[in-house]
Amino acid sequence: MSENILEIKLKALSPISVTKRVFGILYETYHFIPAWTIWNAFVKLYALKHAEDEKINYERAKELFKSVRLTNFYIHESGNLKIKIQEAERRKYISSDMKNAINTLTNTSLEGALYEREYIKTKTFVGWVKTNNQDICNFLKGLKSQTFFIGADKNTGFGKVMVKEIIDNEDNFLNTASANEIIDKIKSPVSSNYLIGAETKDEKLFPFVLREVGEKGSGMDIKYIGN
Numbered sequence: 001m002s003e004n005i006l007e008i009k010l011k012a013l014s015p016i017s018v019t020k021r022v023f024g025i026l027y028e029t030y031h032f033i034p035a036w037t038i039w040n041a042f043v044k045l046y047a048l049k050h051a052e053d054e055k056i057n058y059e060r061a062k063e064l065f066k067s068v069r070l071t072n073f074y075i076h077e078s079g080n081l082k083i084k085i086q087e088a089e090r091r092k093y094i095s096s097d098m099k100n101a102i103n104t105l106t107n108t109s110l111e112g113a114l115y116e117r118e119y120i121k122t123k124t125f126v127g128w129v130k131t132n133n134q135d136i137c138n139f140l141k142g143l144k145s146q147t148f149f150i151g152a153d154k155n156t157g158f159g160k161v162m163v164k165e166i167i168d169n170e171d172n173f174l175n176t177a178s179a180n181e182i183i184d185k186i187k188s189p190v191s192s193n194y195l196i197g198a199e200t201k202d203e204k205l206f207p208f209v210l211r212e213v214g215e216k217g218s219g220m221d222i223k224y225i226g227n
Contacts (some may be wrong), residue, residue, distance in 0.1 A: 004137045005130045005187065007167040010073060014160040015095075015119035018151050029118040031085045031093060033073040033125055039065060046139055057178060068136060069189065071182050073127030081126060081178045094118055115157060119158055126174060128186050141166055161174075163206045 012035070018037055020030045043061045050056035056064075075082040075093060085093055096118040098189060131137050143163045151159040167173060 003130055003132045004134075004168065005128060005170060005183070006137070006140055007128055007165075007172075007181045008073075008140070008143075008163065009115065009165040009167075010127075010161045011121070011164040012122045012125065012161050013147065015121060015158050016123075016150070016161075017117055017119040017158040019117075026096075027117040029094065029120060031082065031090075031120060032075065032185065033127070035070040035072050035127070036148050038073055039068070039070050041148060042068070042140070045143070045146075045148060046136070051137065059075075064133065064136065065104065067131060067133055069130040069186055071127045071129075071186055073125040075120070076124045076126040077173070079174070081174070081182075082178050083178045093120060095121055097162070125161075126179070127176065128173075128183060130186050137168075141168065 014034060017027070017029045018034055020028045022028070043058070043065050046065065047056065047058040049060040050061070082093065096116050098116045129140060131140070144166050145163060147160065147162045149159045150161055170183075173179070
C-alpha cells in the first residue's frame, strides 16, 4: 500500500488546554496539541462515523488507527511553527484562569478546590498525519470544515477546534526549517511506534510522543524513545 501524508491545519474556536503537569494549584498546559490527544480525537470521530457498522466499534477503531502516525500539532503563526516558546514570549501565547471547583449537588464552592488552569490563546495549529490505509485517508480528508473537541476539558469551554485545511500534496506543505525537520521525521522514523516516540534529544524540537498504557489502571505514560 502507498503511504499518504496529510498536512492538517486546525483553527482553535476556543482556548486549548492540555495538562502537562501540576504545580500545587497550577495546571500547566503544553504549548502545542500533543499527538496522543489528536489521535484519540480521530479515533472517536472515526468510530462515530461508522456507528451503524457493527464491525467497527471504538475498540476496532483504535486497532485500525495503530497504523496511523501523527506529529504534535504546533501553533502556526506568520508562516512559522512555534516548536518552542521562550519564557519571554510565553504571555503572548499562554494565559490562565483562577477558578474554584463547584459541588454540583449544592451549587457551592468545594473547600480547598481552588485551581489555576493555563490555556493556549485561540490560534491556528498545524500537524502531519501519515497512513497507508486508504479508507482512513479518505476519512481524514472528509474532516475539512468539521468541528470537534479535543482533550478532556470540553465542559470547561476549552478544546473546540475546526479543521481549517487539509493538504495532501507535499509540494504545498509548509516550507520552513522546523516544519521540514518534522516532516522528514514522520517520513523516515527510527521507531515503529504508531505514535512516534521523541526522536531527537534537541530540547528545542519536541515533535513526537509515544502513548503507552500503564501497568496499573488505564492511565497513559509518556516514554522517551531514543535513537
